[in-house]
Amino acid sequence: MIKVVTILGARPQFIKAGSVSREFGAHENIQEVIIHTGQHYDANMSDIFFDEMKIPKPDYFLGIGGNSHGAMTGQMIEKIEAVLLTEQPDWVLVYGDTNSTLAGAIAASKLHIKVAHIEAGLRSFNMNMPEEVNRILTDRISSILFCPTQTAINNLQSEGVDKWQTQVSLSGDVMQDGAIFYKELAEKPIDLEINGEFVLSTIHRAENTDSTTRLTAIVESLNVIAESTPIVLPLHPRTKAKLEALPIKLSPAVKVIAPVGYLNMVWLIDNCKLVMTDSGGLQKEAFFFAKPCITLRDETEWVELIDHNFNILVGADKKAIIAAYNEHVFSSDFNVDLYGNGLASSNIINALIKYEK
Template sequence: MKKIVTIVGARPQFVKAAAVSRAIAQTSIKEVIVHTGQHFDKNMSDVFFQEMEIPKPDYMLDIHSLSHGAMTGRMIEKIEDVLLYEKPDGLMVYGDTNSTLAGAIAASKLHIPIIHVEAGLRSFNMMMPEEINRILTDRISSLLFCPTDAAIDNLKKEGFDHYGIKIVKNGDVMQDAAIFYAARSAEKSKVIASLGVEEGFVLATIHRQENTDDPAKLRAIVDGLNIINQERRVIVPLHPRTRGILAAQGIVPEFTIIEPVGYFDMVELLKHCALVVTDSGGVQKEAFFFGKPCVTAREQTEWVELVEHGFNTLVGSDTDKLVDAYRRSMQRSYNFSIDLYGNGKASAVVAQEIERF
């Protein structure tokens, strides 16, 4: 029986693990789950395991609230201890967080094959810590699962055809989770009733440090959301850290702020909203999964196909561009039936390929 260690630590990884771990459970593979603790807020971590019925992590490392370097270094040390004890046949990581890179580095030093789910994505912005994490993780991995053709093209341009690495296009495992949980979210979540909202509000998320740590950018985004809120109610699940920055900078939001939400609440918000504004990579896709146009407060995106097909508009932190993109998006019609991400079969491909690898 093959044994793999899976590293998770942040919200998008819990969503992905929910889908892939379910597929792995249908195989002969033994999976050992390690939660680094990168997201430690209960609404951002524990609730995901409870709501989504992900197996309880075998290891809780409880590493958080440190600088990038200190956090990554501590994770490498602790993950190495787990790997030395478990002696797995492979290590699986998701996406582009510090947990991802730490797991990959720890495994590479011990010559344990690395499996990277959501490989090949590029924003081409080296100021983003996530860009560095994903590039380095891809380069030292042995099995790369790419969600899109664009991701595979990125790897080929970087010479991966010559590295002896197996590259597989599997689709997007987050769509698997969205499809699986969509039917259950209405039973699990009361968020729409508690907010007293009807269909057609704007759902927004702001969390990326390039926005929250730059007062000018944060103010511009909030100003844009305030203008939109005059036309259509804006609801923003917001982390306490960002609330603190708003208060410290004297930035006054006029929209509805709520606490960070669990996955089922987020699904219900996505189902009932009219449009999404975000700086999150994962939420851009989730908007598409639930048939909603998206306006992204970033200069680049890894999900270029969403922009190319008109489902997503990049506006950076420009107030006027944000408001204009919102208005234009609300006037357009969209065909969300197009298959961009595998239509719910991505996780099964991952499990089958690992079993054969």
């Protein structure tokens, strides 16, 4: 029996982990224990969330969140360590780049428990991002690194991974596994009234919302684009407050709706004409559903989408945003395999089993 403790801290991580957990469930010789650190409190993560998303409920809830990065990470290490001493797992499985990710990896490594990092090797090369620090440190102390793309492997090789005591595996991306699974469960947002084609946009990244200049340029761009195509904008309360403080207002053709659950978001991606976002994950999900993407950032971890012309970086430059929408010719051949074609979870489980033999 292989015992795995999975560390999660935010709703997107649960959605990613759902694919792997469903694959774990198909193996009688693997036991999974799930810890929710509570890093991001989400009122939508009720029992209904887990039932609808077909995700196992956490075995432990640590209730840590809302503090500074240092305080939060330190408390997580302490509480995760206590669970690991009780559970005595063979592996600790962590996802992505949150404080929960790093805390789980540190707690496990101090107890000489093997760490598996899913979404390893991603780099924005922006060390001002806390997520970048978390990624790099987690990769360095993991026993096996599950990379979603060849680009991620190349990043690790440039950092000298061949000299580390770790294995590197090109697993593919578990988000594509989830996209395939959840497409059949997608639901239209109940408060959305729209007919015909539309653009889906999201804005949440601090580099945009905390800069009046950048946010103003994005709003002006959305207003221009909305003159020809309606824009649906699910809006987080924090971003909404920032927008309300601006002198310029969103056009009525930009249809602002409340934040949506994942199944609603899948429907929006699947039915939109194009995606405009500063989200990391949504860039990939646009590709999964064969939609072009305009990314409102200065850099991206998903450079293969840029290289294959499914995505274009425009920052927060009004002229560049409008030109990308009106003039850029995106690739229409979405058959290229960039992320594993939905087999990432299976690849991960098979690699863990092989490692134990």
